[in-house]
Amino acid sequence: MQTEFTLAQLADPDIADANNILRKCVHCGLCTATCPTFVISGDELDSPRGRIYLIREMLQTGTFSSKVVHYLDRCLSCLSCTTTCPSGVDYMHLIDYARTTIERKHSRNLADRLLRKLLLFSLPKPSFFRFVLLSGQLIRPFHAILPGRLSSLARMIPKSLPRLSKLSVPGRIHKAQGIRQKRVILVTGCAQQVLRPSINDATIRLLTRFGCEVIIPQKSVCCGALEHHMGREKSASFAAKANIKAWDALNKTNPIDNVVVNTSGCGTMIKDYGWMFRNDPKWAKSADEIATMTVDISQLICEMKIAAVHTGKNPVVVYHSACSMQHGQKLETEPIKMLRTAGFKVVGPKEGHLCCGSAGTYNILQPLTANKLRQRKLQHLNETEGDVIATGNIGCLEQLAQRDGDNVSLPVTHTVELVDWITGGPAPIAIKQWQADKT
Numbered sequence: 001m002q003t004e005f006t007l008a009q010l011a012d013p014d015i016a017d018a019n020n021i022l023r024k025c026v027h028c029g030l031c032t033a034t035c036p037t038f039v040i041s042g043d044e045l046d047s048p049r050g051r052i053y054l055i056r057e058m059l060q061t062g063t064f065s066s067k068v069v070h071y072l073d074r075c076l077s078c079l080s081c082t083t084t085c086p087s088g089v090d091y092m093h094l095i096d097y098a099r100t101t102i103e104r105k106h107s108r109n110l111a112d113r114l115l116r117k118l119l120l121f122s123l124p125k126p127s128f129f130r131f132v133l134l135s136g137q138l139i140r141p142f143h144a145i146l147p148g149r150l151s152s153l154a155r156m157i158p159k160s161l162p163r164l165s166k167l168s169v170p171g172r173i174h175k176a177q178g179i180r181q182k183r184v185i186l187v188t189g190c191a192q193q194v195l196r197p198s199i200n201d202a203t204i205r206l207l208t209r210f211g212c213e214v215i216i217p218q219k220s221v222c223c224g225a226l227e228h229h230m231g232r233e234k235s236a237s238f239a240a241k242a243n244i245k246a247w248d249a250l251n252k253t254n255p256i257d258n259v260v261v262n263t264s265g266c267g268t269m270i271k272d273y274g275w276m277f278r279n280d281p282k283w284a285k286s287a288d289e290i291a292t293m294t295v296d297i298s299q300l301i302c303e304m305k306i307a308a309v310h311t312g313k314n315p316v317v318v319y320h321s322a323c324s325m326q327h328g329q330k331l332e333t334e335p336i337k338m339l340r341t342a343g344f345k346v347v348g349p350k351e352g353h354l355c356c357g358s359a360g361t362y363n364i365l366q367p368l369t370a371n372k373l374r375q376r377k378l379q380h381l382n383e384t385e386g387d388v389i390a391t392g393n394i395g396c397l398e399q400l401a402q403r404d405g406d407n408v409s410l411p412v413t414h415t416v417e418l419v420d421w422i423t424g425g426p427a428p429i430a431i432k433q434w435q436a437d438k439t
């Protein structure tokens with residue numbers, strides 16, 4: 001694609017990087033077929049190619065029409081287009097930069113600003129997020145009569161919240177059973193700690209059972225993904241620096257083998273810390289080191305010799321691959337291999353490459369499209385021979401969980417909860433539901 005940035009514009013390293021990305025696009029349009037928003041709307045501007053044109057115009061001219069903001073806001077950042085693109089267009093960093101530019105220079109309407117502020121303020125702080133969810137239960141029963149986004153938001157609030165974890169406590173170190181093979185930091189996720197603490201508990205049990213010492217850092221904060229995807233680059237980099245500093249200090253005191261992530265959205269973000277600080281001489285090296293030692297839990301489990309102890313009948317697992325897992329981290333086989341090694345039969349749904357509509361806060365900010373994608377995904381998942389849906393990302397897990405008004409939905413769980421159960425841990429709720437349905 002031709003670009004016409006001035007030399008003065010290209011002196012900005014971010015514009016220079018955007019220019020290099022844009023020039024790789026050859027307009028072939030192959031990415032359109034795998035873009036969820038294009039599949040639903042059939043609108044060229046709702047496709048990666050259309051958005052790439054819009055971003056080019058926006059960056060070159062420095063002007064923002066509401067049309068540009070509308071179509072860029074509708075992008076899920078699912079990165080399906082990056083998997084499809086034969087020219088290697090780095091759409092992820094292009095849309096990230098476009099979002100940052102919009103947030104710096106464009107003024108949103110009041111309702112949008114307030115909703116974004118609420119999300120940015122509550123989601124990264126587990127205690128406050130818990131308080132917001134508990135308070136939200138007051139409006140939950142009235143979701144059908146609430147307007148627009150408020151209605152979707154209320155419908156997503158869980159009926160009840162689980163108790164806080166006793167294992168995943170900041171500052172705790174869980175010793176390995178038997179001979180220690182590895183020493184790892186566990187990233188526990190912000191919303192995940194509140195919505196499904198059982199995922200972190202299962203991860204800790206599983207890792208320690210097979211020889212890992214697991215550290216829950218005292219000073220970890222949100223990975224920054226939430227701020228990053230809303231274009232708040234300053235606060236995202238502030239959060240990332242806090243984590244890099246804390247994990248680097250732990251590594252220097254007593255070397256760490258890996259930073260382990262069990263939420264693929266966070267994993268994609270942390271693995272990108274190197275790029276985030278590429279132009280910052282003070283942070284570039286340590287950011288890159290942390291990014292390099294970061295692994296998804298499935299990558300680590302695939303390296304270990306796990307053995308099933310559960311001997312009864314196992315459910316058939318329909319695996320839903322989160323976009324951040326398959327497109328963001330390019331981990332297509334590891335989670336499936338982990339489940340199969342543990343003894344599960346694993347099947348996949350039709351259109352496995354398409355997003356379920358969760359996409360961070362997309363299901364709150366763009367509820368209509370998110371709901372269409374959710375229904376489409378649930379239909380495909382329920383059409384398989386699977387008994388239980390498993391995924392490696394809390395956002396997808398909540399998006400696919402049963403809600404009021406659903407006709408049918410299989411129980412949903414995290415892959416790690418299944419592997420923990422089959423290797424000696426307690427049965428997760430989804431397994432109990434499946435067992436109850438069988439009898």
Ligand code: SF4
Binds near residue numbers: 037048080
């Ligand atoms: S990131 Fe996803 S929604 Fe956005 S343009 Fe690419 S395929 Fe479409």
Ligand code: SF4
Binds near residue numbers: 026048084085089
């Ligand atoms: S597939 Fe790649 S090169 Fe082709 S239009 Fe899409 S982004 Fe451009």
